[in-house]
Amino acid sequence: MFVLLMYGAMLAVPVWVIAVAVKLISVAVPGRRPDWARDLLRWSAGMAAVAAVLVYAIGLGSVQWDASEAESGAGSSPAAPCRSLPPGTLDLLAGHEPSYFPLGFDCLLDGGRAVEGSGPYGLLNALAAAFALAAVLSLLAVGFVDEFRARRQAKAGQMAVPKETA
Template sequence: MFVLMMYGAMIAAPLWAVAVVVKLVSVVLPGRRPDWARDLLLWSAGMTAAAAVIAYTIGLGSVQWDASEAESGAGSSPAAPCRSLPPATLDGLTGHEPSYFPLGFDCLLDGGRVVAADGPYSLLNFLTVAFALAAVVSLLAVGALDEYRARAETKAGRAADPRGAPWSMGQP
């Protein structure tokens, strides 16, 4: 299941990149709307959240692929990600353990030791967290921008209408 989702994410990744480039070009070109900054922040939050989902989905598929390869067929032992261990360590290999959160693939050794296997898992974990944090920061920036604009409009409204000021006591 995750492997199929990984293929979809691998197809979505270049489409995501094209969408980002098109949006960046549209921001650079003249003729933007006055509220383009807020829209860009909202769009960026959505796209970075999508990037986090894509990166994590690719990682899920990679972990499941490696686990499936290690459990069936000739030449499945030791698991492909564990084959890069030094020969002395490889002799003590007793099994493997896939991890879906966080992404990883561990090689189990004699005596209960666990060694992290080679693979793109740490990079995909980092990308997932980085994109998710960027999405949250973008949403917080939208909120801060909205708050700033609301306060500026309130302040401009008071300055333009002196009767609304508390010290005028309603007198013209």
């Protein structure tokens, strides 16, 4: 199931890239809306969240693909991520264990020890976390911009009202 999700995410990545490019171009051309900065922050938060989901979906599919490949067919043992272990460690290999959160693929040794298998999982975890953090920070920035505007309008409103004299 995650492999199908991965294929869908991989097809969505070019659409995401085109959407980001079009938005950046629309911000650069003259005649943009007066609240373009707030709109861009909100849009960026959404697109960063979408990117985090896409990257994580690709990682989930990758983990399931490696786990499936390790459990069926000729040449399935040792699992592909475990094949890069040093020869002495490879001789002690007893099995494997996929991890879906965080993304990873552990190679289990005879002594009960687990060794991390090779693969793009560390990079995918870091990218998903970075995009998620960017989404949260962008949403916080939207809140700060709104608060700044509200305070500025309140301050301008106080200056415009004449003071009563007694």
